[in-house]
Amino acid sequence: MIEKPAQSRLMKTEHPLTVSYRRTDRLLFVLLLVIAIGVPLALQVYGRASLDNRIAIDAKVFTLTGHVDKGWIPGEVKAWQALTFHGKNLDLIQPVLRVTKGDRVVLKLTSSDVIHGFSLIDFGINITDGVLPGKIKLVSFIADKVGTFTFTCNAICGDKHQEMKGFIIVKA
Numbered sequence: 001m002i003e004k005p006a007q008s009r010l011m012k013t014e015h016p017l018t019v020s021y022r023r024t025d026r027l028l029f030v031l032l033l034v035i036a037i038g039v040p041l042a043l044q045v046y047g048r049a050s051l052d053n054r055i056a057i058d059a060k061v062f063t064l065t066g067h068v069d070k071g072w073i074p075g076e077v078k079a080w081q082a083l084t085f086h087g088k089n090l091d092l093i094q095p096v097l098r099v100t101k102g103d104r105v106v107l108k109l110t111s112s113d114v115i116h117g118f119s120l121i122d123f124g125i126n127i128t129d130g131v132l133p134g135k136i137k138l139v140s141f142i143a144d145k146v147g148t149f150t151f152t153c154n155a156i157c158g159d160k161h162q163e164m165k166g167f168i169i170v171k172a
């Protein structure tokens, strides 16, 4: 094949095929990036939505986040948020959840650091496969008896493991 001068100049710097490969590579890279970020994000959004769909409308919902120093923090605390705790107030929190007899109680449990566990023996709850960072574990029960009940962490997680507990007060 006879080359035209313009083409041969191009070949000196970069073969036209290489140029188009580079462009394809870039597109592929962007596509992979979108998939790598988008799919887990979509799954998480979908997971949260389907999780919420499983919670009865009339349920009393509490969210608790396990933390090695602070215990059960009310609300959801992400790992990056928990990082800001270091060097600050690390007083242990022992939350008190108040419900009324007959309530359906739903606990959304997560962790901001290590694997925690959860047990609320009085209502037959004993999670054995862990409360994990980035995941929400749903616990549901009917508060069918009056009293003060203690829940604890059942996975040895740190120095304050023994004190990592909270209370559910069921009033009549």
Ligand SMILES: [Cu+2]
Binding pocket: 066, 115, 116, 117, 153, 154, 155, 156, 157, 158, 161, 164
């Ligand atoms: Cu724990």
